[in-house]
Amino acid sequence: MRIDVVTIFPEYLEPLNVSLVGKARARGQLDVRVHDLREWTHDRHHTVDDTPYGGGPGMVMKPEPWGEALDAVLASGAAAPDGTAAPDGVADGAGAEGGAADAGPVLVVPTPSGRPFTQRLAVELAAKPWLVFTPARYEGIDRRVIDEYGDRLDVREVSVGDYVLAGGEAPVLVMVEAVARLLPGVLGNAESHRDDSFAPGAMDGLLEGPVYTKPPEWRGRGIPEVLLSGHHGRIARWRRDQALARTSANRPDLIEGSDPAALDKHDRAA
Numbered sequence: 400m401r402i403d404v405v406t407i408f409p410e411y412l413e414p415l416n417v418s419l420v421g422k423a424r425a426r427g428q429l430d431v432r433v434h435d436l437r438e439w440t441h442d443r444h445h446t447v448d449d450t451p452y453g454g455g456p457g458m459v460m461k462p463e464p465w466g467e468a469l470d471a472v473l474a475s476g477a478a479a480p481d482g483t484a485a486p487d488g489v490a491d492g493a494g495a496e497g498g499a500a501d502a503g504p505v506l507v508v509p510t511p512s513g514r515p516f517t518q519r520l521a522v523e524l525a526a527k528p529w530l531v532f533t534p535a536r537y538e539g540i541d542r543r544v545i546d547e548y549g550d551r552l553d554v555r556e557v558s559v560g561d562y563v564l565a566g567g568e569a570p571v572l573v574m575v576e577a578v579a580r581l582l583p584g585v586l587g588n589a590e591s592h593r594d595d596s597f598a599p600g601a602m603d604g605l606l607e608g609p610v611y612t613k614p615p616e617w618r619g620r621g622i623p624e625v626l627l628s629g630h631h632g633r634i635a636r637w638r639r640d641q642a643l644a645r646t647s648a649n650r651p652d653l654i655e656g657s658d659p660a661a662l663d664k665h666d667r668a669a
């Protein structure tokens with residue numbers, strides 16, 4: 400997968416050199432290119448913002464640098480991004496809004512006004528060959544930029560939560576990590592995804608329960624007996640009960656929104 404990020408703070412994306420994403424890049428599983436938006440300004444002060452039409456507080460990012468930057472980035476991969484083979488299903492347009500090109504790059508626009516970034520969206524984006532992120536500062540980007548590329552590309556305005564950050568760079572770190580760990584071969588163990596909180600399947604979208612490792616006693620605290628029993632059926636039942644308890648305590652909305660058929664009679668008893 401190829402990922403481009405256009406930002407006025409390239410150094411903010413340095414963590415993409417570390418840990419899981421850094422290793423995926425070093426292995427060639429991920430081609431991440433970070434670009435400085437100011438390279439596409441032409442004035443002495445490299446101006447990227449201006450006052451909003453209609454008045455109001457703050458500044459708005461000017462359309463011209465974004466247009467030039469995105470044209471250049473998109474042209475640089477127009478044929479086949481980086482030679483990396485597109486995973487199966489990439490060109491099928493599954494989940495795309497329709498209309499704009501389904502097979503090309505996905506433009507991900509971080510904004511607190513966007514649709515929620517969820518595990519479902521991470522899975523969808525992980526199947527694409529090329530993502531372009533446009534983290535903004537100030538009050539956001541001149542709307543015409545989003546409209547312009549929306550006519551040609553699959554554009555997603557995405558928020559990472561119900562709070563306001565100073566810019567979209569931290570959300571890009573969040574989204575890239577969530578996507579990268581889903582790419583084939585990036586996590587050591589493909590099974591690691593199966594019980595992820597929010598993953599459909601074994602845990603039916605419940606939150607993961609507690610985990611333990613050695614030593615068997617720490618500061619007078621032991622390990623739940625069932626985990627030492629070697630009884631796989633009882634362990635699975637216990638883990639599910641823990642997941643249900645944690646989900647109803649921390650995220651009752653996930654249970655209210657779930658399919659009652661996903662609960663078995665043991666769940667109801669718990």
Ligand code: 6GU
Pocket residue numbers: 508509510511557558559560561562563564565566567570
């Ligand atoms: Cl994507 N950007 C900003 N600036 N704030 C946010 C956000 C994004 N998601 C939640 N808050």
